[in-house]
Amino acid sequence: MSHFEKIKYKLIPVSELLLEMKNLSELMIDLAYSAALFNDRDLAEDVIELEKRVDNLAYQLEMTIMVAARDPKDAEALTGISKVASDADKISDAAADIAAIVMQNIGVHPIVSEIFEKVEERLVKAKVAAASELVGKRLCELDLASQMGMDIIAIRRDKDWIIDIKEGEQIREGDTLIARGTSTGIKEFKELVEGVQLKAEE
C-alpha cells in the first residue's frame, strides 16, 4: 500500500499552485517518455514521485479555490481554473501511466528505442560532482546548447525541483541536472557534470 500524505490547507497563491502543476506535468511527460523509450528506471521513479506531488498540489488548489469563492460570480470565474488544474493533474496521471510501463517491467520493444534514438532527443540525469567545473557557475555563463547541443530543463536540489530555471541560477555541488540532447551530447555532458577528467583518461 502506498502512503498518502495528509493534506492541510496552506495559504499559497492560486497562481503559484497552478504554475507548479503546469510545469511539473509538462516535465513529467518528457521524463516519462524518455523513461519508457529508453527503459530508464531512474527517470521512471522520478515521475512516480512527481505524480504524488502534483496530486498534493491539486488538493491544495481545490481548497484554496473553495476559500476564495464568495459569490456566484467568483464561482464562475474560478471554475475555469479548477478545470485547468484537474486537466494538468490528468496529464500527470498519463505520465505516471507511461512510467508504469518501466516500473512494472513491461518495457517497450527494443527496436522501438533504437528507432527513436534517431528521431528524438532523450533526457539524461547527472549529479554535479565536487570536481566538476560547473560548480558555482551561473546558467547564463554556460553555453551547453551550442557547445554540445544539451539543454538543461530542470534541476533537482535535495527535495526540490527547479523547473522555471532563472538565467542567474547557480549550479551547486550535489545538484542533479536533467538535460535534453542527442546521444553524443549526453556522453560529453555526463563527463562534464560528473567531473570526469577527460585528459586523465586519454
Next chain:
Amino acid sequence: MTQRKQFEEIVERFVELKDTSELMINLAYSALLLNNRDLAEEVQKLEEHVDRLHTDFELLALSSDFKKEEARGFLGLIRLGVAAEKIADAAAEMAEVVLRGIEPHPVLRLTIREAEETVMHAEVTGASPLANKTLKEAQIPEKTGMRVLAIRRGGKCIRPKPESKIEAGDTLIASGYSEGEGDLRRMAAPP
C-alpha cells in the same frame, strides 16, 4: 515486409500521436490565456485527429506479426499510445473551458505566459524569406518577438521543432505582443 520496416511505420505513427498531443497542450494553454475560440476549436479538431491516429496506430501494432516473447514489448507500445491519447483528452478539456464561454480568470495570465497578447495566422507566400527555411534558421522570435505555436499544412497541424521546415503555402499560427504581428505578417507575405 521486414519486421524492422513494420516497426518504423508503427514508430512513425506513434511520434505523430505524441507530437500532436503535446502540440494540443500548448495550443490549449494559449487558447485559455487569450480567451481565443479559434485556437480552442483547433484543439478540438486535433482531438478528433488524434482519435483516428490512435486507432490506426493500435491496428498497425496489433496486425504486425510478432512472436509470443515479444508480447510485452508490444503491450508497452500500446500503453504508450493510450497515454498519449489521455494527454490529448486533457488538452481538449482545457480548450472546452474557452468554448463554454467561461471568462479566463486573471490568475491564468500570471500562470501561463505573460508575453502573450495576441494570436495570429499568417500564410507564407513563395516570395517570403521564410519559405524553405527551418524554424531555427528563420529566427522568428528573435526578429519579430512572436512564438510559433503550430504550422498548418494542408489539413495537418504540425508541432514546431527547431528542425521543422517552413514551406510556401504553410500557415503559421503564432502568438506574442501585438507589435510583432505586423512584422511577422510582412515576413510571411512580403508586399
